[in-house]
Amino acid sequence: MDSDKYLEGQSMQRSPLFESNGFIYWKNRFETYVKSKGLDLWHVIIEGDFVPIQNNSKTKQSEAVPFEKQNDDLKKRLAKNNEAKMVIYNALPKKEYEGTFMCNTEKEIWKTLLITHQGNSQVKDKKIDILVQQYEQFVISKDESIDSAFARFNTIITSLKALDEGYSSKNYVRKFLRALHLKLRAKVTTIEELKDLTSLSPDELIGNLKDSSDEESSTSGSEDEEYAMAVKDFKKFFKRRGRFVRQSQNDKKIFQRSRDDKNSKSDRKCFRCGDLNHLIGECSKPPRDKNQRAFVGGS
Template identity: 80%
Template sequence: MQRPPLFESDGFIYWKNRFETYVKSKDLDLWHVITDGDFPPIQFNPETKKDEIVSFHKQNDDLKKKLAKNNEAKMVIYNALPRKEYERIFMCQTAKEIWDTLLITHQGNNQVKANKIDLLVQQYEQFMIPEEESIDNAFAKFNTIITSLKALDEGFSSKNCVRNLANCDW
C-alpha cells in the first residue's frame, strides 16, 4: 500500500479531500471505520436467529478481519501525519476519534463551520469580475469559493455555479 497524502494544516480542506479519496480507493470499510467508528463484534447466531456479541475466541476470521480495520485505519492516518499532528491525537483510541479531532482542530466546530459557510456564500453571491482582471484569474477565484463551499458540505449545484459565473459583467 503506497503512502497516503501527507497532511497539510494550511491546506486542510485540500488534504482532507485527497485523504478521503485515497482511503476510499484502498478500502471502503476503512473509510467507514474512520467516519462512523468500529465495527461491533457481532455475528448472526443461527440457533437464536439474532445478532449477538461474540467473544474474541469465538469470532470467525471474517469478523476478526473487520474488527482489525480500526488499527489499519489508525495506521493509514498516522502515516499521513507529521509528528506535530501525531502528538495531538496519539491518545485517541479509535480512528474515528482521531478523525473527529483533526476536523475540530483544523475545520472548527459546527458554529465555526457555519460561519465559514456564511462568509463563502456571501463571497459567492457578491462575486464580480473587475474589468482589469483576466478570465483565468477570475475563474480561479470563483472556483476556490465553490470548492471551499463543497468541501464544507454546502450543496451548491454546478448548474447554479455556472449560472452565477455567466451572469457576471464581463
C-alpha cells in the same frame, strides 16, 4: 511546510502528508486517497469501528463474538479498523499525532482534527456563511482572464465542499455564467443555446469560454489586419492621385464661376433698347423724353 519534515524516499502510496496551513486542501486529498484504498476504510473513519457482532442464528439477536469464534470474514472486517487508523497516522506529523494520541478510534481522531483546524460547529457555520456570501457576490471584472476568475471561483466552491456545504454542478455553471462581464454576454448566449447546462461541468464551461475567446481574438486580429491594409492602399491611391484630384476640384470651381458670369451677363440688358450687349449708359439710341434722360443721368 509540515511535509518538509518527513523523511525522503517515502512511497507514493502513502497517505497525503498533513498540511496545517492548508487543511481544507489536505482534507479533500486525504478523503479521496482513503476512498481509493477502500470504501470500508472511509466508513470506519466517519462512522466508527466495526465491532465483532454477529446475528445468532438461534436467538435471532445480535451478540458479541469472542475472538476464537470469529470467522475469517469477520476478522477481515475488523482488520479495517487498524488499517484506517494506520492510514491517518501515516499522514500526520509528530505534533498532530501527539494531539490525537489519546483518541481510541479513527472517528475520534478525525473529529479532533476537524475541530482543531476547522473549528467546532459554530465556527464551521460562521465559515460557511462567509463562503456563501463570497459565492453569491462573486463577479468577474472586465479585464480579468477566464483562468484567473475560475481559480478564485474554484477556491470558494472547494472550501464549501470541504465544510460539507455546496451547490450542484448546474448551479456552479449558471453562477459563473451570470458573473461574467457584459462584454462576454454574446458568448454566454451561444453556450446557453448550444449546450445542455444541466449536464455541463464547470471545467467544460471554462474550456468552451476559452475556445470562444481564442476564436474571437483570431477573427478580430484578422479583421484588424485587413482594415490596416485597406487604409494603407487607400492612402497610396490618393497620394498618387492627389494632384489630379486637386486640379479637378479647381477646374470645377473655374467652370462654375464661368457659368455664373455667363448667367449673370445674360440677365443684363439695356433698359432703353433691350439690347443684351450693352447697358443703358452705353446706349447710343436717344431717350424718348426728358424725364427718361434725367433718370438715366441720375442713375
